[in-house]
Structure formats: C-alpha cells, structure tokens
Amino acid sequence: MSMAGNLRKVTGLDRVSGLRKVARLARRRTRVDLSHPARSPLGSAVVNCVTYQKGVRVPEAGDLVDSVERVRKSADGFVWLGLHEPTDQEFAGIAELFDLHPLAVEDAVEAHQRPKLERYGETLFAVFKTVCYVEHKELTATSEVVSTGEIMVFIGPAFVITVRHGRHGSLGPLREELEAHPQQLAKGPAAVLHAIADQVVDDYLSVTDAVQEDIDQVETDVFAENSARLDPGRIYQLKRELLELKRAVAPLDRPIQELATRPIRVIDPEIQAYFRDVSDHLLRAIEQIAAFDELLNSILQAHLAQVSVAQNEDMRKITAWAALIAVPTMLTGVYGMNFAHMPELRWRFGYPAVLVVIAVGCLVLYRGFKRNGWL
Numbered sequence: 001m002s003m004a005g006n007l008r009k010v011t012g013l014d015r016v017s018g019l020r021k022v023a024r025l026a027r028r029r030t031r032v033d034l035s036h037p038a039r040s041p042l043g044s045a046v047v048n049c050v051t052y053q054k055g056v057r058v059p060e061a062g063d064l065v066d067s068v069e070r071v072r073k074s075a076d077g078f079v080w081l082g083l084h085e086p087t088d089q090e091f092a093g094i095a096e097l098f099d100l101h102p103l104a105v106e107d108a109v110e111a112h113q114r115p116k117l118e119r120y121g122e123t124l125f126a127v128f129k130t131v132c133y134v135e136h137k138e139l140t141a142t143s144e145v146v147s148t149g150e151i152m153v154f155i156g157p158a159f160v161i162t163v164r165h166g167r168h169g170s171l172g173p174l175r176e177e178l179e180a181h182p183q184q185l186a187k188g189p190a191a192v193l194h195a196i197a198d199q200v201v202d203d204y205l206s207v208t209d210a211v212q213e214d215i216d217q218v219e220t221d222v223f224a225e226n227s228a229r230l231d232p233g234r235i236y237q238l239k240r241e242l243l244e245l246k247r248a249v250a251p252l253d254r255p256i257q258e259l260a261t262r263p264i265r266v267i268d269p270e271i272q273a274y275f276r277d278v279s280d281h282l283l284r285a286i287e288q289i290a291a292f293d294e295l296l297n298s299i300l301q302a303h304l305a306q307v308s309v310a311q312n313e314d315m316r317k318i319t320a321w322a323a324l325i326a327v328p329t330m331l332t333g334v335y336g337m338n339f340a341h342m343p344e345l346r347w348r349f350g351y352p353a354v355l356v357v358i359a360v361g362c363l364v365l366y367r368g369f370k371r372n373g374w375l
Helices: 003-011 019-027 064-074 088-097 102-110 172-179 189-222 233-261 269-334 350-371
Strands: 046-053 056-058 077-084 116-120 123-133 146-156 159-165
Touching: 046 064, 046 172, 064 077, 064 088, 077 088, 077 189, 088 102, 102 116, 102 123, 102 146, 116 233, 123 189, 123 233, 146 189, 146 233, 159 189, 172 189, 189 233, 189 269, 233 269, 269 350
Parallel strands: 077 159
Antiparallel strands: 046 056, 046 077, 116 123, 123 146, 146 159
C-alpha cells in the first residue's frame, strides 16, 4: 500500500502526499493548541501521529501501517494518533486499520456521550467530558459559565487514538509533558490514558474553583443592601450551569473506579495506583459540586425570604399611610355632606377646630406607626 493511498484511506486527505508530510507539518509546530476555530493546524481531522519506543519519540519512517506493524512486533512501543472532530469518512480507515468496534466508532464520531468505559476485546474505549470556565465581566441571567467538550480515547496493546470534540481541552501540552518524562511514557498506552484522565479531572477542580467565585459574589449581593432588587435569574443561571458541570463530572466516577481497581489487560497494575489518585481528585470535585448546589439552594431561599420581608415592609408602610390619609378623608367627608341641620356649620371656630382635630389625629397615628416600625 502506497503512502498516499494509505493516508487517503485513513483520513480522506487527497491533497496530502502521506503521513510523512503530516508528520513534517506536525514537527514544525512544537505546541499544538486547538483552542482556535480551525479544526486542525494540519488542515484535517489529524492533529498528530507519533510513534514511541520505550517512552522515546521515534522519528517517522514509513507510513502508518508500517509503524503499527513495527510496534506490534517490538512489543515495547505504541502509536499515538490524535484527531479533532473527524467525520465518518475520515475515521472509517482508522477504524479498519486498528480493528475498532463499530459501536465505539459511532460514539467517537457523533460525540455527545456520557463519560464511560467500555471494553471490546483487547481494546479499551473511554469517554471523558472536558469542561472549561467561560470568563465574563459580570454574571447575568444569560451568562455562559461552563463550556463542555469531549475526549474519546481508544487504547490497545500498541496504540492510542484520541478523538477530541470542542474548542478546548487540547492535548498538545499534555503530549509535550509526557515526552519530557519518558520513564512514565514507557509504561505504554495506559500511561497516556492516565495522563488524559488526570488532566481532565484537574480541569474539573479549576472550574469548580472559578465557579465558587461566582457563587461567593452572588451570595454577597444577596445579603447586601437593597438585595431584594437582585435578579433571581442570576441564581437560576448558576444552577443550570452547575447542573451541566455535574453531568460532566459525576458519571466519570464509576469508570475511574474501574480503572483503579478492576484488573484490565491493557492497564498495567502499576498504573492503577495513579488512577486511584485521580479518583481521589474526582471525588473532591464531585463533593464540591454537591456542596455548591446546596449552597445555591440556600442562597435562593434566602433571597426569596428577603423579597417576602421587603414586600411585607412595603405593605405595612402603605397601610400606615392609608390610615393617616383616612383621618382627614373621614372628617372632610362628614362635613361635605351639606345637610341643613349641622350644628357645627355656623360655629365660628368650626373650621380651625376641624383642622386641629385632623392634625392631632394624624400626629397620633404617625407616632404610633413610627414607634412600631411601620414607618
């Protein structure tokens, strides 16, 4: 199989002469970051394709098929193929070359999956939800706080395939960090899986810390002066974003527990100890999210209680002023009936007397309401 024909079959790139050219393009970029809108700096779904022997990056020689066959025979290396949002056509050849299960391939291409861990023969398929905190100047009822993406990982005895969806969660810096520690990378594809899981969970903790600042700000605003005027939509928006974060984090607990405790052929027992550390960090993130949810419920209840208290105070003030207005209204209403026989109508001091009565009555009521806190 020719180099060009292999690449066309694997990724559908007719204008690229082969994986050797892809590798040259990749080497020119020492740090791959896909946070920009472009799908890949290589112009396709392929982000990088590297062969490792005993934890050391091997210069590219031959096509992808040759690399896979070589590491399978040597039994001390693996191929790491990274992709970003591949199409069905681009992934079809890769699935055939690595004998990937059709159900896992469908999940990897379609995305929008829950975090999970599945085994298909000697191949392990893991799904991670990536999260990113969205910076904003001020939290509003429509602010996006948490953005999510996905990383799918296929690992076998001689390969790692990562499929990333979304604009964040780039694995370029992670690859560089692993290459700086060849002793860890020499432990095989399981070491890459652990590194990805560790980075994803660390991002969870970073996002929860950032979300806590938003919650603290809302809590401060709720208990500040004139808090009854606070838009409750901000609290609901935080709860919605926290729910999205929970959907990304909580389901990962079971897959990480399996990786940390259950014997799996492609997972070295030494690597399982590292997964237990990831599990501890994940548990911390889950507990923080649960605590945030309870805190937001308390903040919302406190805000509603303050709104109710403010409404009661307003009603008392309205009632007090209505009572004050009722005194002159009653007296002027009586003397406005214009009956022929009203003794006070011809009294010389009637008008000032009525004014005095109105003033004294209003003053007594005002002092009473003021003393009781109604005004």
